[in-house]
Amino acid sequence: MALLLPLTGDHAALGLSMQRAAALAESDAALMQVIDTGGTAPGAAAAAAEAIKRKAAMIFGPLTADEARAAAATVAGRVPVIAFTNDAAVAATGAWVFGLTPRQSTSAVLRYARSRGVKSVVVLGDASPWSSAASAAAQALQGELGIDVRAITVTPGQPLPGAGDPPDAVLATGSGEGVLAAARNLKDTGVQLLATLQALDHRPSALEALQGAWIAAPDPKAFGEFSSTFEAKVGGAPGALAALAYDAAGIGRSLRADHKLDRAGLLATDSFACVTGAVRFRADGSCARELAIVVAGPAGYESVATSRGA
Known part of the structure; x- marks a missing residue:
């Protein structure tokens, strides 16, 4: 080798x-x-x-x-x-x-969300390469998962585009302050926050903001x-x-x-x-990867489920 x-x-x-x-x-x-x-x-x-x-x-x-x-x-x-x-x-x-691809993480968190009854998702993108690929993956999975996806791009310093009717969940595909802002805005609204592994942030303030969010990432243990x-x-x-x-x-x-x-x-x-x-290799050059669905708490991230990403 x-x-x-x-x-x-x-x-x-x-x-x-x-x-x-x-x-x-x-x-x-x-x-x-x-x-x-x-x-x-x-x-x-x-x-x-x-x-x-x-x-x-x-x-x-x-x-x-x-x-x-x-x-x-x-x-x-x-x-x-x-x-x-x-x-x-x-x-x-x-x-x-x-x-670790945007599609794997996006697929894993959306599959889990669908299993929990989520039927409509607004995807928040920041135009970064990862975010754009994750947004495209979410839209491509609509038919397979039976889930409605609306994608909007958030530009720093600009008003938030209208998202239409309130969704069951919001998928934040970026990282850093954009994800944390979305987490804070969704507190007590009844809308579930979803995120890809880019959202992982171990700072105490971030763990507090992300508490309750479902994030697809490698198993923390x-x-x-x-x-x-x-x-x-x-x-x-x-x-x-x-x-x-x-x-x-x-x-x-x-x-x-x-x-x-x-x-x-x-x-x-x-x-x-x-x-x-866990990884399975496909003949087309892609991999299917099992990712954990983690939830933030005061001590860090805890796995609550496992979901296979495309």
């Missing part, structure tokens, strides 16, 4: 964190060869070529969408490429999109256990990308143990247990 990461360049610190996280799941360097991409598309192409030269049976990485496209073009389908990007368009290159191990053995707090690298190494180890380290083995496995949520 090969792990393609930016060990030099602008994202070197992130790449090193991911390398160390992967080493927690696969400590044998001979079994998980780490190759530097430099954080660029040409570097990723060169790293992919080197992985093929070394006869890697599977490639995990690279990090960004541009790097993933370059690596996939170089590999040309000879071995699976499981990229860490969350850009769904990368699946068209033949690489798998392993990152599993992520907390990984985080504690990382802090104890590596030092510092890991982010979601470090967790993805840890999960990738675990997937590779599992497939190798079953002598299925290839595309067929990847697709035949119904579910891989991951810190970022």
